[in-house]
Amino acid sequence: MKLRWLLLLTPLCLFLAAPGLWADDEEAPKKTESKKAKEELVIAHIKMAGSLPDAASAAESLFGGSNGDPLRTLLERIKKAKDDPNVKALHLEFDGLGISWGKINEVRSALAEFRKSGKPIYAYLEAGNQKDYIVASGCDVVIIPPLGGVELVGLRQEMMFFRGLLAQFDLRFDAIPIGDFKSAMEQFTNDRMSDANRKQWTELMDDFYAILCESIAAGRKMSPQQVKELVDEGPFTAKQALERKLVDKVIYPAEITALIQRDLGNDKLVVKKDFGKSKGQDIDLSNPFAIFKLLAPPKEAKMSSKPKIAVIYAEGGIVTGKGGPSILGGNEVGSTTMVDAIRKAASEPTVKAIVLRVDSPGGSALASDLIWQALKECKKPVIASMGDVAASGGYYISMGAERIFAEPGTITGSIGVIGGKIVLEGALKKYGVTTEVIARGKRSGLTSTTQGFTSEDRTAIVHMMTDIYDGFLDKAWEGRQKAGNTRLKSRDDLKALAGGRVWSGPGALAAGPIDGLGTLEDAIAYAKKVAKVDGDDVEIFLLPKTPSIFERLMDPSAELSLRSLAVDRTLLAVPQAREALRLLDMLMRHRQERVWMILPPGYEIK
Numbered sequence: 001m002k003l004r005w006l007l008l009l010t011p012l013c014l015f016l017a018a019p020g021l022w023a024d025d026e027e028a029p030k031k032t033e034s035k036k037a038k039e040e041l042v043i044a045h046i047k048m049a050g051s052l053p054d055a056a057s058a059a060e061s062l063f064g065g066s067n068g069d070p071l072r073t074l075l076e077r078i079k080k081a082k083d084d085p086n087v088k089a090l091h092l093e094f095d096g097l098g099i100s101w102g103k104i105n106e107v108r109s110a111l112a113e114f115r116k117s118g119k120p121i122y123a124y125l126e127a128g129n130q131k132d133y134i135v136a137s138g139c140d141v142v143i144i145p146p147l148g149g150v151e152l153v154g155l156r157q158e159m160m161f162f163r164g165l166l167a168q169f170d171l172r173f174d175a176i177p178i179g180d181f182k183s184a185m186e187q188f189t190n191d192r193m194s195d196a197n198r199k200q201w202t203e204l205m206d207d208f209y210a211i212l213c214e215s216i217a218a219g220r221k222m223s224p225q226q227v228k229e230l231v232d233e234g235p236f237t238a239k240q241a242l243e244r245k246l247v248d249k250v251i252y253p254a255e256i257t258a259l260i261q262r263d264l265g266n267d268k269l270v271v272k273k274d275f276g277k278s279k280g281q282d283i284d285l286s287n288p289f290a291i292f293k294l295l296a297p298p299k300e301a302k303m304s305s306k307p308k309i310a311v312i313y314a315e316g317g318i319v320t321g322k323g324g325p326s327i328l329g330g331n332e333v334g335s336t337t338m339v340d341a342i343r344k345a346a347s348e349p350t351v352k353a354i355v356l357r358v359d360s361p362g363g364s365a366l367a368s369d370l371i372w373q374a375l376k377e378c379k380k381p382v383i384a385s386m387g388d389v390a391a392s393g394g395y396y397i398s399m400g401a402e403r404i405f406a407e408p409g410t411i412t413g414s415i416g417v418i419g420g421k422i423v424l425e426g427a428l429k430k431y432g433v434t435t436e437v438i439a440r441g442k443r444s445g446l447t448s449t450t451q452g453f454t455s456e457d458r459t460a461i462v463h464m465m466t467d468i469y470d471g472f473l474d475k476a477w478e479g480r481q482k483a484g485n486t487r488l489k490s491r492d493d494l495k496a497l498a499g500g501r502v503w504s505g506p507g508a509l510a511a512g513p514i515d516g517l518g519t520l521e522d523a524i525a526y527a528k529k530v531a532k533v534d535g536d537d538v539e540i541f542l543l544p545k546t547p548s549i550f551e552r553l554m555d556p557s558a559e560l561s562l563r564s565l566a567v568d569r570t571l572l573a574v575p576q577a578r579e580a581l582r583l584l585d586m587l588m589r590h591r592q593e594r595v596w597m598i599l600p601p602g603y604e605i606k
Contacts, residue, residue, distance in 0.1 A: 041088050041268065043260050044081040044275035046074070048135070049095040052103055053331075054315050054359040054387045069277075071103055071387075072311075072520070072542075075110045077276035082114045088269060089260050090114060092139065093253075094125045094132045101208060101409025101605070102359070102388035102505075104131060108138040108215065109519050115140065122260055124253060127151065133246075134212060137219030141263075142247040143256060150241040152216075152234035155209050157201060157605045161191045170426030174452040175418060176461050178469045182416035182500025200501050201605075204411065207504035208605050211408050220245060303350065307533040308541040309524055310345035310354045314338060317598065318363030318371070318393045333360055335367035338397075341544040342374040351541055352531035353381040355523050356401060362393030362598040365417055365468055371397045372475065381530045385523035386410045386514070391502055393597035395513065396472060399479040403526060405518040406505040413513050415476055416500030417469050418596050419461050424449045472597070473498060480512065487512035 052071040069077070081087045099107070111121060123136035124143045128150045136142050144150065166172055166188060173188035180196040193201070213224040213231070220227075222245075230244060241247045251259065261267045316323070316331030323334025345351045356375065362368065375382050375397065384390075384401035391414035398404050406412055428435065428450065435450050446457045453461065476498075477491045487510075488494050497503075497511050508514040518526075528534040 040270060041086055041266065042272040042275070043089045043091050043257065043269050044084070044087045045091045045093065045271050045273045046077055046081070046275055047093045047095050048074075048097045048107075048132070051098045052107075054103070054313060054357060071106060075106065075521070078110045078114055080276040082117045082119070087119065087272075087275070088264055088266070089119055090121045091256065091260065091271065092121060092123045092136070094123065094128070094136060097132050097135065099131060099135075100388035101211065101411075102386070102407035103409075104134055104211075104215070105407045105409055106387075106519050107135050109521070111135070111138045120260075120263070122256065124256060125150075128241075130212075134215050137216045139219070141249060141259075143249045143251060143259075144238050144241060144247050145252055146238050146250055148238050148250075150234065150236045150246050152231055152236065152246065154231045154234075155205060155212065155605050157205065159187065159193060159201075161187050163187075163189060163191050166422075170430045172423050172426065172452070173420055174423055175420035176453070176458060176465065177418045177500065178416055178462075178465050180499050181502070182414070182418050185418055185420050203507065204502065204504055205605060207507055208409065211504075303348070304539065305350060306537050306539050307531075308348070308351045308539045309527050309531070309533075310348070310351045310541045310543055311357055311520075311524070312338070312341050312345060312354060312543045313357050313359075314371070314394070314397060315357075315359045315387075318360055318367045318397070320364055320367045320370070333363070333367075333371075335364070335370040337544050338371045339374040342371070342378060345541065345543060346378045346380060348541070351380065352533045352538075353383065353527040354378065355520070355527050356382060356384045356398060357387060357520055357523075358384060358390040358394050358398050359387035360394035360397075361389050361391055362396070362414065363596060364393065365396075365597050368393035368396040368597055372400055376400045381527060383523050383527045383530070385518075385520045386412055386505075387520075392416065392500075396475075396597055399476045401479070401483070402530065403483055403516065403523075404514040405516050405523045405526070406508060406514045407519065408505040408517060410505040410508075411502055412505070412508050413497065413503040414500050414597075415472055415494075415498035415513070416597070417465050417472065418500075418598070419465050420596075421447075421449060421453075423452045425451055469498075476513070480515070483515050485512055485515055 050069065052069060052074060054071050078090070081090050114121060120141065121139040122141045122143060123139035125132055125136055126145055126148050128136065128144060128148065130151055130153065133142075133150055133152060163172075173185055175185035175189050177185070180194075181200055186194060186197060210224070213227040216222070216227045217224045230246065233244075236244065236246060238247070238250045242250050249259065257269075257271050261269050314333045316333050318333045319335070321334050322337050323332035324337075342354070345354050354375075382401045384398035384404040386394075386398065386404065386406040387410065388407075389411045390398055390406065391412050395412055395415060425435075437445075437450075439445065442456050443454075443460055445451050445454065446460065473491060473495055477488070477494050480488050480494070493512065497513060503511060503513065505514070505517050509517055516522075524540070525534075528538055
């Protein structure tokens with residue numbers, strides 16, 4: 001027993017006794033740089049990898065690798081290279097950049113801003129997948145290796161339907177939607193798209209295809225029609241891509257530095273790997289004490305007296321409570337965490353305005369309303385910035401903002417509600433479980449998972465959902481009127497755009513649910529303007545704080561509610577199936593909630 005306690009306490013003693021081993025590298029005194037280093041002219045190298053999470057700070061995944069830099073960190077590194085007089089060129093190395101349509105515009109906008117400095121950007125892709133290539137096409141020189149290629153093949157959406165999968169476990173989903181386009185649970189109740197759902201996704205496909213063709217056309221100095229013709233010819237080998245002017249050079253990566261030196265006429269240029277990356281971002285797991293860095297909660301920076309814009313991130317499905325990382329991957333936006341963050345920003349005297357950054361398909365109607373109310377109570381200007389998706393509950397929390405910005409590739413709207421529950425009756429019978437019921441009241445089984453909705457249950461829920469839907473419309477109409485949105489002339493105009501229908505950024509701008517197209521930086525610039533604090537001294541205050549791995553392990557909400565289902569591991573390898581299971585898991589863990597505002601899983605067009 002003594003030996004056991006000794007083994008448990010030894011790491012803790014080492015942790016407490018050797019602060020130098022776990023202290024943040026950035027806090028250690030820095031040696032004075034030599035004059036030679038200061039005068040060194042460099043090629044800034046940045047690796048473009050991961051999903052670029054839209055959160056305040058990146059953290060190692062609990063069950064996998066890193067998601068790469070947070071989007072904001074990557075953009076700051078590109079800006080740092082632009083502003084550094086010693087940087088003479090930017091070398092982007094694409095290594096599995098798995099981003100969606102909203103982030104494509106964010107990164108391309110940052111690259112366009114960099115090019116205003118007159119410095120060239122060199123992009124290297126090995127097997128250029130389509131989204132990587134769209135980003136790379138915004139660079140001056142696009143490079144691929146001799147056996148590489150460009151996978152320019154067009155867009156496709158494959159929406160999976162899981163009614164048959166649920167039936168394998170003798171489960172069924174009893175759904176009650178409000179609105180013809182509210183298709184969030186269609187994948188669990190149908191085996192094919194409804195006509196209304198097909199109509200809205202067809203329109204989205206057209207909008208996203210236009211983004212693809214126009215983005216590449218602008219970068220490669222072609223017409224959109226030429227790009228469309230190339231899409232129908234793809235994919236391309238390195239030789240074919242060079243012939244069709246999709247790329248500029250076909251060389252090996254070892255030759256890139258010499259190419260840049262020749263182009264700039266300076267063979268003294270040196271490559272600075274991972275330019276602008278903080279030493280504290282990577283953790284050396286070969287160091288036995290590195291585990292303490294993972295377990296330690298992030299330190300809050302000391303507040304300065306400078307004016308600030310608070311950027312509050314809402315990334316993932318919206319739920320009541322604290323939220324946080326899901327055991328099946330992804331993140332959940334907890335209403336408690338969000339309300340605390342909003343109140344913290346509202347009470348901090350140096351915070352002059354709030355930018356709400358939303359990347360969420362929605363979730364709980366109750367949680368969405370609690371977040372919306374906290375934003376409405378805030379006396380400071382609130383600006384919304386939509387990322388890849390801000391639909392249903394994600395739109396709900398945005399609609400009280402003074403101005404809503406969306407990306408061209410944002411999926412937004414879906415003003416509507418849906419109710420339902422998973423019915424376990426068949427599964428219980430399959431495994432020999434019987435149920436005896438003693439009840440009082442006609443609607444006592446409304447929340448029961450052992451039976452579906454009765455006609456009385458359905459009537460009661462529809463009545464409740466109709467009230468919530470009407471409130472959604474009222475709040476959306478009020479918000480856009482306060483924002484001075486003139487495209488919506490009446491509440492009926494808004495109602496005609498609702499019913500669960502989704503839009504791209506340009507479609508939402510033309511119809512009226514949003515107020516303008518722009519990046520997160522555009523939203524921050526607008527917040528500075530309305531707060532009258534425009535200037536270089538304004539700081540960005542990021543909220544909410546990211547929990548440590550230890551905090552996530554200790555969080556009881558991380559329990560997997562679907563662990564009793566013997567789901568084949570191969571199914572979890574299918575992204576859309578994993579997203580569907582994540583949604584079902586969220587519904588099960590919050591099954592006390594009857595009404596949801598959420599998009600279906602697998603909404604991304606690839």
